[in-house]
Amino acid sequence: MIAERTTKYTDAVKTYMKSAKHATNGQILEYLHITYPDLSATTVHRITTRMLERGDLLCAPPTSNKLSRFDFNLKTHxxxxxxxxxxxxxxxxxxxxxxxxxxxxxxxxxxxxxxxxxxxxxxxxxxxxx
Ligand SMILES: [Zn+2]
Ligand SMILES: [Zn+2]
Structure with a gap:
């Protein structure tokens, strides 16, 4: 049950990142919260951490207030x-x-x-x- 939910959220994060290209955990949460009100910051953090580990996301230049930002474009650019x-x-x-x-x-x-x-x-x- 939990795994099923995580997969759904992971797919949602992927879809969002595909169109946003660059985003922080906060931006991902803010956007997905509209569709998934019970999605928590911890879950988003866990999903992006796993995607980074798997190489499904890269680190983009951080925001001006030093928040980590993710990049959907996996080539060096x-x-x-x-x-x-x-x-x-x-x-x-x-x-x-x-x-x-x-x-x-x-x-x-x-x-x-x-x-x-x-x-x-x-x-x-x-x-x-x-
Ligand atoms: Zn501007
Ligand atoms: Zn980029």
Whole structure:
């Protein structure tokens, strides 16, 4: 019975992550709570931890307040992070750029996957009041 419920929730988390691409445990819970009012934070945490262990999710760059965030895209990739709303977007930066930055870093090492920051289209629109 419990296993059955967990499977249902795991599927729901997968479906959500597929469309959201990046999310924290809190965001997953907030969204799924509408459909599953008895879903708890502990269950979401358990599901994402297991998915990470199995390689069904990756860690994305954390939020600005240091909450862990998960990534549904399992390939090494780069991110654009909005400094206003904190949203992440996958972006493909030229590999030359990676090498140039690595060269500048000298002894420090890039881990693969760059994160660049700026203002997203939505926030820019809001700021300009259009
Ligand atoms: Zn934004
Ligand atoms: Zn990503």
């Amino acid at each position: 780069d991110h654009f992070q909005c400094v206003s709303c904190d949203r992440l977007r996958d972006v493909e930066l030229p590999s030359d750029l990676f090498n140039v930055i690595q060269e500048k870093l000298g002894d420090c090492k890039l881990n693969g996957g760059l994160t660049v920051q700026g203002s997203c289209a939505k926030c820019l629109k809001k700021e300009s009041g259009v």
